[in-house]
Amino acid sequence: MFRQNYSSALLEDAVEQFASLPGVGRKTALRLALHMLDLPRENVEQFSNAFISLKDRVRYCPVCNMISDDGTCPICSDHRRDRSVVCVVESLRDVLSIENTGQYNGLYHVLGGIISPIDGIGPSDIHIRELTDRLAKGGINEVVLALSTSMEGETTSFYIFKQISSFPVTVTAIARGVGFGDDLEYTDELTLGRSIANRQIFKP
Amino acid sequence: MFRQNYSSALLEDAVEQFASLPGVGRKTALRLALHMLDLPRENVEQFSNAFISLKDRVRYCPVCNMISDDGTCPICSDHRRDRSVVCVVESLRDVLSIENTGQYNGLYHVLGGIISPIDGIGPSDIHIRELTDRLAKGGINEVVLALSTSMEGETTSFYIFKQISSFPVTVTAIARGVGFGDDLEYTDELTLGRSIANRQIFKP
Numbered sequence: 392m393f394r395q396n397y398s399s400a401l402l403e404d405a406v407e408q409f410a411s412l413p414g415v416g417r418k419t420a421l422r423l424a425l426h427m428l429d430l431p432r433e434n435v436e437q438f439s440n441a442f443i444s445l446k447d448r449v450r451y452c453p454v455c456n457m458i459s460d461d462g463t464c465p466i467c468s469d470h471r472r473d474r475s476v477v478c479v480v481e482s483l484r485d486v487l488s489i490e491n492t493g494q495y496n497g498l499y500h501v502l503g504g505i506i507s508p509i510d511g512i513g514p515s516d517i518h519i520r521e522l523t524d525r526l527a528k529g530g531i532n533e534v535v536l537a538l539s540t541s542m543e544g545e546t547t548s549f550y551i552f553k554q555i556s557s558f559p560v561t562v563t564a565i566a567r568g569v570g571f572g573d574d575l576e577y578t579d580e581l582t583l584g585r586s587i588a589n590r591q592i593f594k595p
Numbered sequence: 596m597f598r599q600n601y602s603s604a605l606l607e608d609a610v611e612q613f614a615s616l617p618g619v620g621r622k623t624a625l626r627l628a629l630h631m632l633d634l635p636r637e638n639v640e641q642f643s644n645a646f647i648s649l650k651d652r653v654r655y656c657p658v659c660n661m662i663s664d665d666g667t668c669p670i671c672s673d674h675r676r677d678r679s680v681v682c683v684v685e686s687l688r689d690v691l692s693i694e695n696t697g698q699y700n701g702l703y704h705v706l707g708g709i710i711s712p713i714d715g716i717g718p719s720d721i722h723i724r725e726l727t728d729r730l731a732k733g734g735i736n737e738v739v740l741a742l743s744t745s746m747e748g749e750t751t752s753f754y755i756f757k758q759i760s761s762f763p764v765t766v767t768a769i770a771r772g773v774g775f776g777d778d779l780e781y782t783d784e785l786t787l788g789r790s791i792a793n794r795q796i797f798k799p
Contacts, residue, residue, distance in 0.1 A: 398669050399662045401649045408645040412627055423616055425688055427646045428653065428662075435650045439643035441612040442631045445605045446639045449632065458603045458632075465602050484629055 402428070454525070456501040456518050458483050466490075466499060473497045478535040479522065479551060481505050481544070485537060497535070500525065505538060505547040514550055522551065526558040536564040606632070658729070660705040660722050662687050670694075670703060677701045682739040683726065683755060685709050685748070689741060701739070704729065709742060709751040718754055726755065730762040740768045 402424055409420035427435055451457065452464035455477075459465070466472065466486075476497030480486055481504065489495050502517040525531065534555060538544040552562055568586035569578050578586075606628055613624035631639055655661065656668035659681075663669070670676065670690075680701030684690055690703050706721040729735065738759060742748040756766055772790035773782050782790075 398656075399653065399664045401645075401653055401664055402662055405645045405649045408642045411642070413630055414623070414626070419618070421691070422618070424646075424649065425686075426617055428649060428687075430650075432650050435646050438612045438615070439646050441605075441609045442628075442639050442643050445609045445628065445631060446634075446636050449603065449605055458606055460603045460605055482629075483632075487625070 451501075455499045456503055456521065457486055457499060471496075474530060475532040476535065477522075477525065477531055477533070478537050480537050481539065481547075489537065497533075502538075502547070505541075505543045506550060507543045514554075517547075519551060519554060523554055523558075526555055526560060531558075531560055533561045533563060536562065540567065655705075659703045660707055660725065661690055661703060675700075678734060679736040680739065681726075681729065681735055681737070682741050684741050685743065685751075693741065701737075706742075706751070709745075709747045710754060711747045718758075721751075723755060723758060727758055727762075730759055730764060735762075735764055737765045737767060740766065744771065 405424035405427060406417065406420045409415055409423045410417050412420075415423070427438070430438075448460075450459055450461065452459040452462075452467055454463055454467040457464040457466060473496050477500050478489065478495060478497055479500045479502065480489070481502055483501060486499050486501060489499075500518070500522050502519065502522075504512055504517040506512060506514055506517065522534075526534070534551075536548045536551065538548050548564065555562065566589075567582065568589065569575060569583060575583060609628035609631060610621065610624045613619055613627045614621045616624075619627070631642070634642075652664075654663055654665065656663040656666075656671055658667055658671040661668040661670060677700050681704050682693065682699060682701055683704045683706065684693070685706055685708065687705060690705060693699050693703075704722070704726050706723065706726075708716055708721040710716060710718055710721065726738075730738070738755075740752045740755065742752050752768065759766065771786065772793065773779060773787060779787060
C-alpha cells in the first residue's frame with residue numbers, strides 16, 4: 392500500500408496531506424483520505440474550514456500569551472486563581488498539560504518558544520520582555536520555571552532567572568526526579584542521580 | 596486532557612474535527628490541532644484544500660467505476676492486463692488491497708456498495724447493471740467475486756451470480772480458509788470447518 396499508484400492525483404494529494412501530520416503513516420493516511428471521500432461535502436467543508444479558521448482567527452491573551460479567541464484568556468480573567476504566582480512555560484501544550492493535573496491554581500506566562508541559537512531563536516524572539524513587564528507592574532510573588540531540561544530549556548531558564556533577579560520575587564522550578572510508579576531500574580542515570588542528590592525529608 | 600476547556604472555541608473546533616476521524620482520539624486530535632496552529636498559513640491552506648478538491652473534483656472510471664481523475668482509469672487503460680478477467684469488489688479500498696498483493700493482473704468492477712436491505716440499498720443502487728453491460732459486450736471469460744462473507748456480501752454475490760448466469764463466463768470466488776501463518780487454535784470454527792470441507796490436493 393506504500394507509494395503505489397492510487398489512480399488519482401487528487402486522492403494521492405489527500406493521502407500526502409494526511410501523511411504529513413505527525414504520527415500518521417501512509418496506510419492510515421489512505422484510510423483517512425478514503426473516509427473523507429465517503430463523507431458528505433458539507434462535512435468535508437466543515438473539516439477543512441476548521442483549520443483555516445483556527446489559523447486566521449486565532450488570537451493570543453495580551454497578558455500571558457495563551458491562545459484566546461477574544462481578549463484576556465479565561466485563566467487570566469478567572470479571579471478565583473492565585474494572581475501572585477506565574478508559571479513560565481514554553482507553549483500552550485504545557486499549559487494544557489499542567490491544567491490537566493488540577494494541581495496548579497496560579498497564572499501562566501507562555502514564552503512561545505525557547506532560546507535556541509542553532510535555530511536562530513534569541514531572547515528577543517520569545518516573550519521574555521512581556522514577563523519582566525508583568526513583574527514590573529507588581530503583585531507577583533513567585534515565578535515558577537517549568538521549561539524542559541534540554542540544553543535550550545536550561546539556557547532559557549537561566550536567562551530568565553538573570554533577567555528577573557532584580558525583582559522581589561521567589562523563583563522556583565518544578566521538581567525533577569523519578570516519576571511516580573517508575574522502576575528505579577529503568578530510570579536514566581541522570582534523573583536517578585539527581586533525585587538522590589535532591590532527596591527530601593520523608594513525610595509519611 | 597479530555598473535554599477540558601481549551602480556552603479557544605476555534606481550537607476546540609479544530610480538535611473536534613480531527614477527533615471525528617476514524618481511529619483518532621481526543622488526545623491525538625489536540626496534538627494534531629496544535630500542529631496545525633504551528634504550521635505556516637500556506638501549508639494549512641494546502642492541507643484543507645486537498646480534501647475539498649478531492650470531494651469536488653473526483654471522477655470515476657466509466658468502465659469499472661474505480662476512482663479516476665480523467666476518463667478511463669489507469670487499470671482499464673493498461674493493455675498489459677488480462678482483459679478477459681474481471682474481479683468484482685465492493686469498493687476502491689478492495690482494489691488497492693488486491694493490487695497491493697501483486698497477484699492479480701485482470702480488470703476490476705467496483706460496485707460502490709453491497710446490497711443491504713436494512714440500509715435501504717437495493718441491487719439498483721450499486722453498479723450491477725454496469726457489470727452485465729460489460730459482459731454483454733463480450734471478451735470477458737471469467738468473473739471473480741471478491742465480496743465479503745457477511746450476510747450482505749453473500750446476498751450480493753448470489754444476486755450477481757444469478758444475474759450473470761446467462762452469460763458464457765466462468766464465475767469464481769476468492770479462496771476462503773485459514774490464513775497463512777494463522778494458528779488453527781485461534782481460527783474461528785466456521786473458517787476452520789469450511790477450510791477442512793474445501794480441502795485441496797496437497798502440492799508440495
